[in-house]
Amino acid sequence: MQWKEVNIAVAPRATDAVALLLYECGSNGAVIHDEETDECGRIRITAYFPSQPHIEKEINNKLQVLATGEKLSLAIAWQPQVADETEWLYTWQQYFHATDVTRRCRIIPAWEVNTVEKNEINIIVEPGRAFGSGLHETTAMCIRLLEKYVRSEQQVWDIGTGTGILAIAAAKYGAAAVKAVDIDEASVQQAVKNVQRNDVAAQVQVERGDLLQNLTPPKNGVDLVVANLVTDPVVCLLAGVHRFIKKGGHLIVSGIIDTRIEEVYAAVKRYGFIVREEKNGNGWYALYLQQEE
Incomplete structure (x- = not known):
């Protein structure tokens, strides 16, 4: 390309x-x-x-x-x-350096892994050309919500995984099984490399796909879906994700620009979700949602 x-x-x-x-x-x-x-x-x-x-x-x-x-x-x-x-x-990688996104979690570019101090949770990323270095506000907000809400034994899906950074974070925060999906083949390949680099391949499966298309709903439903996209795909996801999430399950969505947050609020209500927490920074929103039971 x-x-x-x-x-x-x-x-x-x-x-x-x-x-x-x-x-x-x-x-x-x-x-x-x-x-x-x-x-x-x-x-x-x-x-x-x-x-x-x-x-x-x-x-x-x-x-x-x-x-x-x-x-x-x-x-x-x-x-x-x-x-x-x-x-x-x-x-652009000359602008990407190790960054703490929470008190516990540090994002480290692969070329700095041997030269910087480590934190409790370290996510090592080689971005390649995939989106998601951890520096963008939307990615950081998603990681903060994952840190707060991921529980052991949960099944988590990361839709639009990019570099795989959110899938890796979910695994490192204790999720038992993580599915990471992206439509771009280069992103899928880069995510696989980053999953291996972070020693979470036993927990994280990476595959190519367009949002939820061609995915099979698990028998008991997914506990948590995270999707750092942009506004239109977020609304599209809200319309169909109820088939995949277990009753009372949760969804983290971000990539929502502040001028369009009201559209997302309307979709949240229309498709049967409740806002449990929201974060915003530098003109972007991230929402932690629960499916109505």
């Missing part, structure tokens, strides 16, 4: 809003270069998108809508060359 790079110069007050929009549009990661500003005092954001027809026009239009609504001055520059797979894989 090939990738296109876009650089956007924007006022510091709007960096989060622009980064959120890029993620909603399908970026596999955005870097905010807040250590440097241009002559107008703007901060540069770099993002990558799969090279597809009309992607530049689509993203530009959405950025201009945001700029008009927020009265922003944007400078948008697409790189004329297309990044190949190898170049894209590692360009």
